[in-house]
Amino acid sequence: MTVSGHGDEHDPEFIVSTDLAPVDSSPEIDTGVDPEDEGSSGELSPTRLAWKRFLANRLAVAGLVILSALVILCVFLPVVMSLEPNAVDAAQFRKGPSDGRPLGSDSAGRDVFARLVYGGRVSLLVGLSAAFSATVIGMALGAAAGFFGGFVDGFISRVTDVVLSFPTVVIIIIVAAFAGPSLKVLILSIALFEWPTACRLVRGLTLSLREQESVVAARGLGGRSLHILRRHIVPATIAPLTVVATLLVAQAILLEAALSFLGLGVPPPTASWGNMLTESQSLTILESMPWLWIPPGAAIAVAVLAVNFVGDGLREMADPRQQR
Amino acid sequence: MNDQPLLRIDGLVTEFQTHSGAVTAVAGASYHVNRGETLGVVGESGSGKSVTVASILGLLPAASSRIRAGTAMFDGRDLLAMSEPELRRVRGAEIGLIFQDPMTAFNPVMTVGAQIAESLREHGDYSRRAAKARVEELLAEVGIPDPARRARQYPHEFSGGMRQRAMIAMAIANRPALIIADEPTTALDVTVQAQILDLLQSVQEEHNAAMIMITHDFGVIAEVAERVVVMYSGRVVESADVDTAFHAQRHPYTSGLLDSLPVVDRRVDELPTIGGQPPNPLHMPVGCSFAPRCERSGGRLECRVEPSLVTVSKGHAVACHFQDEAAPVEVRS
Amino acid sequence: MSSQTPLLEVVDLVKHFPVRGGVLRRQIGTVHAVNGVSFEINRGETLALVGESGSGKSTTGRTLIGFQSATSGTVRFDGVDLASIGSAERRALRGRMQYVFQDPYASLNARMTVGEIIAEPLQIHRRGDRRERRRRAQELMDLVGLDPTMHSRYPHQFSGGQRQRIGVARALALEPELLVLDEPVSALDLSVQAQVINLLTRLQREMNLAYLFIAHDLAAVRQLADRLAVMYLGEIVECGDADTVYDHPSHPYTRALLSAIPLPDPRLRDRAGRELLSGDLPSPLEVPSGCPFRSRCSLAQDRCTEHPELKVRTASGAMSACHFAEEIPILARPSAS
Numbered sequence A: 001m002t003v004s005g006h007g008d009e010h011d012p013e014f015i016v017s018t019d020l021a022p023v024d025s026s027p028e029i030d031t032g033v034d035p036e037d038e039g040s041s042g043e044l045s046p047t048r049l050a051w052k053r054f055l056a057n058r059l060a061v062a063g064l065v066i067l068s069a070l071v072i073l074c075v076f077l078p079v080v081m082s083l084e085p086n087a088v089d090a091a092q093f094r095k096g097p098s099d100g101r102p103l104g105s106d107s108a109g110r111d112v113f114a115r116l117v118y119g120g121r122v123s124l125l126v127g128l129s130a131a132f133s134a135t136v137i138g139m140a141l142g143a144a145a146g147f148f149g150g151f152v153d154g155f156i157s158r159v160t161d162v163v164l165s166f167p168t169v170v171i172i173i174i175v176a177a178f179a180g181p182s183l184k185v186l187i188l189s190i191a192l193f194e195w196p197t198a199c200r201l202v203r204g205l206t207l208s209l210r211e212q213e214s215v216v217a218a219r220g221l222g223g224r225s226l227h228i229l230r231r232h233i234v235p236a237t238i239a240p241l242t243v244v245a246t247l248l249v250a251q252a253i254l255l256e257a258a259l260s261f262l263g264l265g266v267p268p269p270t271a272s273w274g275n276m277l278t279e280s281q282s283l284t285i286l287e288s289m290p291w292l293w294i295p296p297g298a299a300i301a302v303a304v305l306a307v308n309f310v311g312d313g314l315r316e317m318a319d320p321r322q323q324r
Numbered sequence B: 001m002n003d004q005p006l007l008r009i010d011g012l013v014t015e016f017q018t019h020s021g022a023v024t025a026v027a028g029a030s031y032h033v034n035r036g037e038t039l040g041v042v043g044e045s046g047s048g049k050s051v052t053v054a055s056i057l058g059l060l061p062a063a064s065s066r067i068r069a070g071t072a073m074f075d076g077r078d079l080l081a082m083s084e085p086e087l088r089r090v091r092g093a094e095i096g097l098i099f100q101d102p103m104t105a106f107n108p109v110m111t112v113g114a115q116i117a118e119s120l121r122e123h124g125d126y127s128r129r130a131a132k133a134r135v136e137e138l139l140a141e142v143g144i145p146d147p148a149r150r151a152r153q154y155p156h157e158f159s160g161g162m163r164q165r166a167m168i169a170m171a172i173a174n175r176p177a178l179i180i181a182d183e184p185t186t187a188l189d190v191t192v193q194a195q196i197l198d199l200l201q202s203v204q205e206e207h208n209a210a211m212i213m214i215t216h217d218f219g220v221i222a223e224v225a226e227r228v229v230v231m232y233s234g235r236v237v238e239s240a241d242v243d244t245a246f247h248a249q250r251h252p253y254t255s256g257l258l259d260s261l262p263v264v265d266r267r268v269d270e271l272p273t274i275g276g277q278p279p280n281p282l283h284m285p286v287g288c289s290f291a292p293r294c295e296r297s298g299g300r301l302e303c304r305v306e307p308s309l310v311t312v313s314k315g316h317a318v319a320c321h322f323q324d325e326a327a328p329v330e331v332r333s
Numbered sequence C: 001m002s003s004q005t006p007l008l009e010v011v012d013l014v015k016h017f018p019v020r021g022g023v024l025r026r027q028i029g030t031v032h033a034v035n036g037v038s039f040e041i042n043r044g045e046t047l048a049l050v051g052e053s054g055s056g057k058s059t060t061g062r063t064l065i066g067f068q069s070a071t072s073g074t075v076r077f078d079g080v081d082l083a084s085i086g087s088a089e090r091r092a093l094r095g096r097m098q099y100v101f102q103d104p105y106a107s108l109n110a111r112m113t114v115g116e117i118i119a120e121p122l123q124i125h126r127r128g129d130r131r132e133r134r135r136r137a138q139e140l141m142d143l144v145g146l147d148p149t150m151h152s153r154y155p156h157q158f159s160g161g162q163r164q165r166i167g168v169a170r171a172l173a174l175e176p177e178l179l180v181l182d183e184p185v186s187a188l189d190l191s192v193q194a195q196v197i198n199l200l201t202r203l204q205r206e207m208n209l210a211y212l213f214i215a216h217d218l219a220a221v222r223q224l225a226d227r228l229a230v231m232y233l234g235e236i237v238e239c240g241d242a243d244t245v246y247d248h249p250s251h252p253y254t255r256a257l258l259s260a261i262p263l264p265d266p267r268l269r270d271r272a273g274r275e276l277l278s279g280d281l282p283s284p285l286e287v288p289s290g291c292p293f294r295s296r297c298s299l300a301q302d303r304c305t306e307h308p309e310l311k312v313r314t315a316s317g318a319m320s321a322c323h324f325a326e327e328i329p330i331l332a333r334p335s336a337s
Helices: A046-055 A058-080 A112-148 A150-165 A168-179 A183-210 A213-220 A225-261 A273-278 A283-288 A290-318 B049-056 B084-094 B112-123 B128-141 B147-151 B160-172 B190-207 B218-224 B242-247 B252-260 C057-065 C087-094 C114-124 C130-143 C160-172 C190-207 C218-222 C242-247 C252-260
Strands: B007-018 B021-033 B038-042 B065-074 B095-098 B178-182 B210-215 B227-232 B235-241 B310-313 B316-318 C008-021 C026-041 C046-050 C072-077 C097-100 C178-182 C210-215 C227-232 C235-241
Touching (some): A046 A058, A046 A290, A058 A112, A112 A150, A112 A183, A112 A225, A112 A290, A213 A225, A225 A290, A225 C114, B021 B038, B021 B049, B021 B065, B049 B210, B084 B112, B112 B128, B112 B147, B128 B147, B128 B160, B160 B190, B190 B210, B218 B242, B227 B242, B227 B252, B252 C190, C008 C057, C026 C057, C026 C235, C046 C057, C087 C097, C114 C130, C130 C160, C160 C190, C210 C218, C227 C252, C235 C242, C235 C252
Parallel strands (some): B038 B210, B038 B227, B095 B178, B178 B210, C046 C210
Antiparallel strands (some): B007 B065, B235 B316, C227 C235
């Protein structure tokens, strides 16, 4: 039958391939464990297996290590060292690296290294929380849209389209104008910009998951919508969603940098990698004072790269059918 | 008259690399096909019946498979020693292939006629016109009505049974000496299956070709085969002429399987079964791979050694240490 | 709702699927998957619904259990019309009528342990706490022949036959009275099929279950069927006691179907009565008028443009939808030794 509709007479699936050989199912060896076999391991959950796949990807592991290192350094260095990111010392005005100040001082005589560490806290915090909020919002709306369809889907999809078509900066300027620039506003604005990506993904996944036999089975058992969403749909979306979430983190870090650079982000005197770059906007600084802009720039680049590698690894992990 | 077998497979060992380790899909398979005869190869999933054939035809995924041992003498030449271009020539002209899913054999963006014509012209000397005529002849021979119009259609425009007929047409186009059919009717309805089996037999007779029919369906074997090879877990466990295979089998797997078949004209309270399931290819038991499920074995020590295929009478070979003992029938659910 | 009422009554069930095409996705055709199907199942009995692809048997099963809504027709369970009750009542009724899927892998959530899968119906209907549910899941695993200590394993760690048992265990969790089984053994290896068929027989006996067994494999069905209904292009063309239908089919399609089955005995190879159907199955988009089998039937005549009613036409008592039921030549049934 070549019918486009919900015909479900279990049509053989047409495998379109120009390969000569249809080598039968034998190569896809069923490695289902023989219960009488004592050598088999116990609860090899799909998550554990996926984790093993992740660990096999060296770049992803490297990214994870670097990212963790950044987070740990930014969080714990201030505890073990005494750092004064906001202490102004006019005598140190734009001085290069020296004893006690490994990265020199900025235009207000503040310790660049200290600002880098504290700025990292801010940038990473903004990145992680904005992405997290965006993911949660996007997942909830996407699952609702995909699952309930009809009016709900229509409404959410239109809202998604609208948000996507607005230029980011415009939204954030408006929000900042009304609410005043602050960290909270920044996180919220970035999240509001980023949620449609997660929403679209989850909506698409939900649409296809909804038709799967295991979901049909759950409905047949009398399962209500909430139960199905909680037990069948959402768990299946977590894996692809983490991929998107990591990319959103990268995007959020960059956005924060850009916005702070424009003066719309983290308000001074709080340090962030973005507004450290703002202060490096003159030719003189760029030419002759690399310690002012290379550290924050490099930090942003390294963080974003690391996050991207982790995202790649997660993507591979989420696809159980990938063959290496 | 050459009475050497047309195809003789000897000691074939094929291995696959999976992320859980190496899997031996074929562990020393040996059988032969004589000219003009129909050989049925029967086994369940994991028996290696399809992989055996794919191995000798060079159709395995090269990256993850390895043929570790064995020879495959086809008309005096070893297929396993041939290069890919040579194999390709043999595949198109001397050995015809019919698969379970015709869609994988056909290119979905070319018309059926064009594809058959391409095969004809690659292996024979045909002008465009001659090829076109021959295509229509072939489609008519396999029972496709209105062959001229059908030749201009695409594979997806054919129904399941008709696609299978078209695939048969493609397989016999160059008058091969051997036709290999791998589960050709498994995906078809039973009424269509009967038509296709009938067609295969008449085509085979007409072209005087030998045929290897690979299937898991004993009914199909009984319908078409002259000789039968039973495979289990990568090995041949029994080979005999069809009547002996069904009525005088010696291997406990063969008898167990036949006994457990539900038959259309008989209802029993409980079907005799073979307990357990086929072994996990990653953890193959030492010795006879059927022993863990075998009632005849009774845990005897001999079964720790892999039995070799031994000829017990003319044309009948069995791989069982105790092939002269009758297998007890046990009921289990 | 006495014990005399059939457990399940299906009356004139119709299911059509619209085919949408074109730029505006308008309806350009209809797939007549199920075209007026009626039957009954009594407590503890098995009705086998057989047919080839395109017959509508799976759609019938999925529609009557409620996975999709019927285009028209009535389904009564224990005398209660399913369309007339509210969703709360229907959910309660779900417990008494369960479905076993064809694909034992796709119908199990790969992220849940087997114990959780089997106990899910209990969780949905809030029966018992977690410990009780786990105990019941283990009980059910034992009932279907699985090792209860494996309840914390995941579906991919089991073989096909075992997964099918898991599906059956899940269907039994709420102690149903009727199971709709959609091709439960066709995806399994031969040596495992017999095990599962035996399991189903035993369960039916122990729990007095009624089965609607949907299949294309007439041999597998033979072991369980008390009554048999043969479907072709969305209609039942023959229905009656299983032995009668097998031995004395009263519809040409049934006859052709039975004769086409290859018997596993080479000595029966050239038996009399073999019949090969000509032509192809008409598309369910264009069901021929009159008798649906008309285009391929060797007995077809002018009268066949008149749609035949399914009713008792021969002394055997089976219902047939063929005008010429009495004239169907008796199929010579060879016996397999």
